[in-house]
Amino acid sequence: MLTTALILLPVAAALVIAILPLPRELTAGLAFLAALMEVGLWIVTAARFDFEEGGLQLGTTEEWVESLGISYSVGFYGFSLWLTGVAVVVSAAAIGYALWVGRDRPRAYHALMLFLTGAVVATFAAQDLLLFYVSFEAMLIPLYVLVGVWGGARRQAATLTFVVYTMAGSLLMLASVVAFGVTQDTFSLLDSGTSDNTWIFLGFAVAFAVKAPLFPFHGWLPLTYREAPPEVAAVLSAIVSKTAVYGFLVIVLAKFPEPVRDFTGLILVLAGAGLVYGSLLAFRAPDLRGIVAYSSLAQMGLIVLGLFALNDLGLDGAVLLSVAHALISATMFLLVGMVERRCGSGELEVLGGMARGRPVFATVLLVAGMVALAVPGSVTFAGEFLIMAGVYEEGWGYAAVVALGIVLAAMYVLRLISAVLHVRPGRAVHDEALDLRPGELALVLPLVACLIALSVWPALVSQSSFSGDRPARVISEGFR
Amino acid sequence: MIETPKVDWLALSPVLALLGASGIALLAAVLVPPWMRKTVSAVSVFAGFVVAAVFAGIVFDDTPQPEILLSESMARDQLGALAQLILAITGAAVVFAAWSERRRRHDAEYYSLLAAAGAGMMFFVQAENLMTLFLGLEWFSLCLYILVAIDTERATSLEAGLKYVIVGGFGSAVLLFGSALVFGATGELGFAQIAAAEAGDDAFLVTGLAMILAGLAFKVSAAPFHMWTPDVYQGAPTSVTAFMSAATKTAALVVTIRVLVTAFPDESQIWTIAVAVIACVSLAWGNLAALAQRDVKRILAFSSVSHAGFMLIAVAAASERGTEALLYYLVPYSAMSVGAFAVVAARERELDKPVTLEGLAGLGWERPFYGVALWIFMLGMAGFPLTGGFFGKLFVFSAAYEVGDWWLVLAGVAATALSLAYYLNIVRWLYMRSGAELRLAPAGGSPPRELALGVAVTAAIVVTVGSFFAAQPILDLASDAASSLPF
Numbered sequence: 011m012l013t014t015a016l017i018l019l020p021v022a023a024a025l026v027i028a029i030l031p032l033p034r035e036l037t038a039g040l041a042f043l044a045a046l047m048e049v050g051l052w053i054v055t056a057a058r059f060d061f062e063e064g065g066l067q068l069g070t071t072e073e074w075v076e077s078l079g080i081s082y083s084v085g086f087y088g089f090s091l092w093l094t095g096v097a098v099v100v101s102a103a104a105i106g107y108a109l110w111v112g113r114d115r116p117r118a119y120h121a122l123m124l125f126l127t128g129a130v131v132a133t134f135a136a137q138d139l140l141l142f143y144v145s146f147e148a149m150l151i152p153l154y155v156l157v158g159v160w161g162g163a164r165r166q167a168a169t170l171t172f173v174v175y176t177m178a179g180s181l182l183m184l185a186s187v188v189a190f191g192v193t194q195d196t197f198s199l200l201d202s203g204t205s206d207n208t209w210i211f212l213g214f215a216v217a218f219a220v221k222a223p224l225f226p227f228h229g230w231l232p233l234t235y236r237e238a239p240p241e242v243a244a245v246l247s248a249i250v251s252k253t254a255v256y257g258f259l260v261i262v263l264a265k266f267p268e269p270v271r272d273f274t275g276l277i278l279v280l281a282g283a284g285l286v287y288g289s290l291l292a293f294r295a296p297d298l299r300g301i302v303a304y305s306s307l308a309q310m311g312l313i314v315l316g317l318f319a320l321n322d323l324g325l326d327g328a329v330l331l332s333v334a335h336a337l338i339s340a341t342m343f344l345l346v347g348m349v350e351r352r353c354g355s356g357e358l359e360v361l362g363g364m365a366r367g368r369p370v371f372a373t374v375l376l377v378a379g380m381v382a383l384a385v386p387g388s389v390t391f392a393g394e395f396l397i398m399a400g401v402y403e404e405g406w407g408y409a410a411v412v413a414l415g416i417v418l419a420a421m422y423v424l425r426l427i428s429a430v431l432h433v434r435p436g437r438a439v440h441d442e443a444l445d446l447r448p449g450e451l452a453l454v455l456p457l458v459a460c461l462i463a464l465s466v467w468p469a470l471v472s473q474s475s476f477s478g479d480r481p482a483r484v485i486s487e488g489f490r
Numbered sequence: 491m492i493e494t495p496k497v498d499w500l501a502l503s504p505v506l507a508l509l510g511a512s513g514i515a516l517l518a519a520v521l522v523p524p525w526m527r528k529t530v531s532a533v534s535v536f537a538g539f540v541v542a543a544v545f546a547g548i549v550f551d552d553t554p555q556p557e558i559l560l561s562e563s564m565a566r567d568q569l570g571a572l573a574q575l576i577l578a579i580t581g582a583a584v585v586f587a588a589w590s591e592r593r594r595r596h597d598a599e600y601y602s603l604l605a606a607a608g609a610g611m612m613f614f615v616q617a618e619n620l621m622t623l624f625l626g627l628e629w630f631s632l633c634l635y636i637l638v639a640i641d642t643e644r645a646t647s648l649e650a651g652l653k654y655v656i657v658g659g660f661g662s663a664v665l666l667f668g669s670a671l672v673f674g675a676t677g678e679l680g681f682a683q684i685a686a687a688e689a690g691d692d693a694f695l696v697t698g699l700a701m702i703l704a705g706l707a708f709k710v711s712a713a714p715f716h717m718w719t720p721d722v723y724q725g726a727p728t729s730v731t732a733f734m735s736a737a738t739k740t741a742a743l744v745v746t747i748r749v750l751v752t753a754f755p756d757e758s759q760i761w762t763i764a765v766a767v768i769a770c771v772s773l774a775w776g777n778l779a780a781l782a783q784r785d786v787k788r789i790l791a792f793s794s795v796s797h798a799g800f801m802l803i804a805v806a807a808a809s810e811r812g813t814e815a816l817l818y819y820l821v822p823y824s825a826m827s828v829g830a831f832a833v834v835a836a837r838e839r840e841l842d843k844p845v846t847l848e849g850l851a852g853l854g855w856e857r858p859f860y861g862v863a864l865w866i867f868m869l870g871m872a873g874f875p876l877t878g879g880f881f882g883k884l885f886v887f888s889a890a891y892e893v894g895d896w897w898l899v900l901a902g903v904a905a906t907a908l909s910l911a912y913y914l915n916i917v918r919w920l921y922m923r924s925g926a927e928l929r930l931a932p933a934g935g936s937p938p939r940e941l942a943l944g945v946a947v948t949a950a951i952v953v954t955v956g957s958f959f960a961a962q963p964i965l966d967l968a969s970d971a972a973s974s975l976p977f
Contacts, residue, residue: 073962074961074962075881075961075962075965076962077814077962077965077969078885078888080961115855140884143875144875144876144880145875147874147875147880148874148875148876150874151869151874151876154914154917155917155921155922158918158921158922159921159922165922166918166922169918169922173910173914174910177907177910178907181903181904181906181907182903184883184884184887184903184906185887185899185900185903187884188884188887188888188891188899189891189896189899191888192888192891192892
C-alpha cells in the first residue's frame with residue numbers, strides 16, 4: 011500500500027493542480043508542498059523497510075489483465091528504494107526551483123512535473139514488465155512538453171531529437187516486451203524465468219542504452235540538456251537516466267544471463283569508450299550545460315561498467331554511484347541555472363570571477379565540484395573505486411580506463427570551477443549579479459548535505475542495496 | 491393459412507430500434523415545425539441508439555451459443571452483439587458531437603440518415619450469408635453517400651459525396667462479383683455452407699475470396715483500397731467523418747473476420763497472407779502519407795488507414811486471441827477517432843475554415859479542455875500507455891507473435907515509430923506554437939459554448955483512458971464474442 015501511495019501521491023497532486031484554478035504562487039506552492047510530502051512519504055517507507063532482510067518488500071500485486079498474465083505488481087528492493095529516494099528528493103528540489111524562478115503557466119508546468127515524478131517512482135517500483143514499460147513510456151509524455159514549451163531557443167529541435175531517439179529505443183523494447191511476455195506466458199518479473207533469446211535481449215539493452223544514455227546512443231543528449239529548463243535537465247540527467255540503471259539490473263542482467271555473457275565484452279568496451287569520450291567532450295565544451303551534460307554521459311558509462319562487471323564490487327559501486335551522480339548532476343544543473351539567470355548566458359568565455367563577493371555561491375559550487383570530481387573521501391570516490399575494483403576482475407584494461415576517467419573528471423570539473431569562480435570577471439558577470447539567495451540556498455543545500463552525509467557513510471547505500479550484501483548472487487538468482 | 495418463418499425479434503431489435511428512430515426523425519422533417527425539428531430528430535435518434543445499445547446488451551447476455559436465424563441468413567451471436575454495442579455507443583456519441591453543427595437545411599434528414607446508417611451497420615455485422623452481407627453493405631453505404639454530401643451548399647461536401655459514391659460503388663461491385671464467383675464455385679450462399687462445400691483449390695472460389703476481401707477492404711479503408719478515404723474524410727461534414735472513421739471500420743472489420751473464418755476456413759493459408767500483406771501496405775502507406783499532410787482531417791484520415799493496418803494484423807493472426815485483440819482495439823479506437831474529429835469540428839467552427847496544422851496553433855493554451863482532449867487522443871492513437879490505444883497495440887502484437895508472425899510485430903513497431911512523427915507534431919502545434927505568432931484570426935466573437943460536444947469529447951476521453959485501466963473487463967467481453975467464431 012505504501013508503495014502504491016508513493017506512486018499515486020504525485021499523480022493525484024498533478025491532477026488536483028491541473029484542475030484547480032488557483033493563483034500562480036499558490037499553484038507552485040501547492041506543487042512544492044506535494045513534492046515535499048512525497049519526500050516525507052519516502053522517509054516513512056524507508057523507515058518501514060527492513061534493509062537487513064533484503065529481497066522484495068512492501069510489495070503489492072493486483073491482477074490487471076489476467077488472460078495475458080499482466081499484473082499491477084510493485085515493490086522495492088534495497089537499491090530501488092535508494093534510487094526512488096534520490097528521485098523524490100531531486101524532483102522536490104526541481105519543483106522548488108521552478109517555484110523560485112516562477113515558471114510561466116504554472117498549472118500545466120507543475121502538473122507535468124508531478125506526473126513525471128509519479129512515473130519515475132512507478133518505474134523504480136515496477137515488478138511487472140508491462141507496468142515497467144508503461145511507466146517508462148509515461149515519463150516521456152510530460153518530458154516532451156516540459157522541454158518543448160519551457161525550454162530554450164532551440165527547444166523544438168531538442169524535443170524532436172529526444173523523442174525520436176527515446177521512442178525508437180522504447181518501441182524496440184515494446185517488441186521485446188511482447189516477445190518475452192508471450193513466450194514466458196506472464197509479464198511478471200517475479201514469476202518469469204530467464205530467456206536466452208539474443209534479439210529480445212538486444213531490444214531491452216538498446217532501449218536502456220538510449221535512455222541512460224550510453225555511447226553511441228547519446229545523440230539526443232547535448233541538445234536536450236542544453237535546451238531544457240535547468241530543473242528539467244536536472245530531473246532528466248539525475249533520475250530519468252537512472253531508470254535505465256534499474257532496467258539493466260532487474261531486466262537485462264537478471265533475465266538474460268546468457269546473452270549478457272555473450273555481450274559483456276562489447277558493452278564494457280562501449281561503456282569505457284563513452285566514459286573517455288564523454289569526459290573529453292566535457293573538457294572541451296564551451297558552456298556550463300555542455301560540461302554537465304557530457305559529464306553525465308561519462309558517469310553513466312562508468313555506472314554501466316560497474317553493472318556489467320557483474321560482480322559484488324561492481325554492482326555495489328554502480329548503485330552507489332547512481333545515487334551520488336543523481337544528487338551531483340541535480341545540484342550542478344540547478345547551480346548552472348542560477349548562474350544563467352544571473353548572467354544571461356552559460357558560455358564559459360563570458361563568465362568568470364564570480365567568487366569575489368559571492369562567498370556562498372562559491373562555497374556551494376566548490377563543494378559540489380569536489381564531490382563531482384571524486385576527491386578521495388567523497389561518495390563518488392567510493393563508488394568509482396568500487397567500480398574500478400569490480401572491473402579489474404574483468405581485465406586490468408577496464409580499470410585503467412576507469413582511472414583515466416577519474417583523472418579526466420578532475421580536469422573538467424576544475425575547468426568549470428575556475429571558469430566560473432576565478433579568473434577576471436567575465437563580460438556577462440555584473441556587479442548586480444547577487445550571491446545565492448536564501449531560497450536558492452535552501453534548494454541546493456539539502457542536496458549537498460545528502461552528498462556530504464553519503465560521503466561520510468557510503469556504506470549506508472552500498473551495504474543495503476542487495477540482500478545479504480551479495481549482489482552478484484542476488485542477480486544470478488533472478489532476485490529470488 | 492400461409493406458414494411464416496419464425497422470426498427472432500430480439501435478435502433484430504437493435505436494427506429495428508434504429509429504423510424506428512430513423513423513421514421518426516424523417517417524419518419530424520415534415521411534420522414538426524422548423525424551430526424544433528432538430529431537437530425532436532436528435533432526441534429520437536439518440537434514444538434509438540441507446541435502445542439499440544440496450545437490446546444489443548441483452549442479446550449479448552442472452553446468447554451463450556451462436557444461433558443461425560431466418561433460413562441461414564442472419565447470425566445471432568455475441569460477436570455481432572458486441573459489435574452492435576460498440577456501433578450504438580459510437581452513434582450516440584456522434585449525435586452529441588453533431589449537435590453544434592449548423593446547417594441551413596436537412597437537420598432532421600441528417601439525423602434520420604445517421605440512424606439508418608447505424609441500422610444498416612448493425613444488420614451488416616449479423617450477416618451470415620453473402621446476400622445479407624451485400625444488402626447490409628449497400629444499406630449503410632447508401633446512407634453514408636448522402637450524409638457525406640448533405641451540406642449541399644459546400645462544394646467540398648458534394649465533391650466528397652460524388653467521390654465516395656463512385657469509389658464505394660466500385661468496391662461494392664467487386665464484392666458482389668466475388669460473391670457471385672463463390673456462389674458459382676460452391677452453389678451456396680450461407681457462410682457455413684460455403685465452408686462445408688469443401689470446394690478445395692477451385693480457382694473461382696479463390697478469385698471470389700480475393701474479390702470479397704478487396705470489397706471489404708474498401709470499407710475498412712485499408713491500403714491500397716483507401717483512395718477515397720482522405721478526400722471523403724476531408725470533405726464530409728466532420729461529424730459524419732467521425733462516424734465513418736469509427737463505425738464503418740468497426741462494422742467492416744467485424745464482418746471481415748466473420749466471413750473469412752466462417753466461410754473460408756480451409757483457405758486460411760491464402761487469406762492470412764493476403765490480409766497480412768494488406769496490413770503491411772496500409773501501415774506503410776497510411777503513415778507515410780500522413781506525414782505529408784497539412785490538413786488535420788486528412789492526417790486523421792491517413793491515420794485511420796494505418797489503424798486499419800494494425801487491426802488487420804489481428805485478423806491475419808486468424809486466432810481467437812487475434813479476434814479478441816481486434817475487438818478490444820475497436821473500443822478505444824472508436825472513442826479516439828470520434829473524440830479527435832469532434833475537437834477538430836469545434837475548431838473548424840471557431841475559425842470558420844478547414845483546420846490545418848497552423849489552425850491548431852495555441853489551441854492547447856486557449857482551450858485547455860479541447861487541447862488536453864486532443865493530446866490524449868493523439869497519444870492514444872500513437873499507442874502511448876495510459877490510453878487504451880496502448881493495450882490495443884499490445885494485444886494485437888501478442889496475438890501475432892503467438893501464431894509466429896514476428897515480422898508483423900516488427901512491421902507494427904516500425905509503423906508506430908513512424909506515426910509518432912505526425913501525432914506528436916499535432917501536439918507540438920497545440921502547445922508549442924502560439925496562435926498570435928501566426929496571426930490566426932478567429933471567426934470573431936467569443937467561441938460558442940458547445941456543451942453537447944463537450945459531453946461527447948468527455949465520453950471519448952473516459953473510454954480512451956478507462957479502457958487502459960479496465961482492460962480486463964473489455965477483454966472478457968471480447969473473448970466471449972470471439973468464442974462465437976469457429977476457430
